[in-house]
Amino acid sequence: MKNVRLKMARIEHDLSQEELAKKVGVTRQTIGLIELGKYNPTLSVCIAICKTLNKTLDDLFWEEQSE
Amino acid sequence: MKNVRLKMARIEHDLSQEELAKKVGVTRQTIGLIELGKYNPTLSVCIAICKTLNKTLDDLFWEEQSE
DNA sequence: ACATAATGCAATTTATATATGTCATAAAGT
């Protein structure tokens, strides 16, 4: 399922997928695919994203509330 | 770094690594290595562990407090 | 209408999470 919370947090920080990717240390495609819910990042990538966006794992990755 | 919180949560539930692994749907080695902090599980494995142990991602995988 | 930026999509390659199997060891029970 799509990760809407991640996308919203990114946009709150006024970052494009590419800019966030650069800060996190992954590629644009990785961010894009995570937002689309097309896969399954590793914990280290999740944590790096959270730290960049000042969120916690629960904020962004725990129990997508609705589809 | 070691994941002490995971080990404690597992023991609270009176499960061996092997029993937890079976419930989560991974191998004993995977659980063992995560507890030892020797790698980097995927998000889906983290979530499966949390659900089995009635914890959240932040409870078990966010910001190891010490060493 | 034409640029440009942001995003989705798809193929291939590389790195690594995870599985599988086996052995060693330490603790607990008998």
Added chain:
DNA sequence: ACTTTATGACATATATAAATTGCATTATGT
């Protein structure tokens, strides 16, 4: 002393996350 259970360590194999590259499309701006 001998089992049995739990765990750590290691090697190899497989599945898949992630990188890399390129192209299509949809905005947005001019």
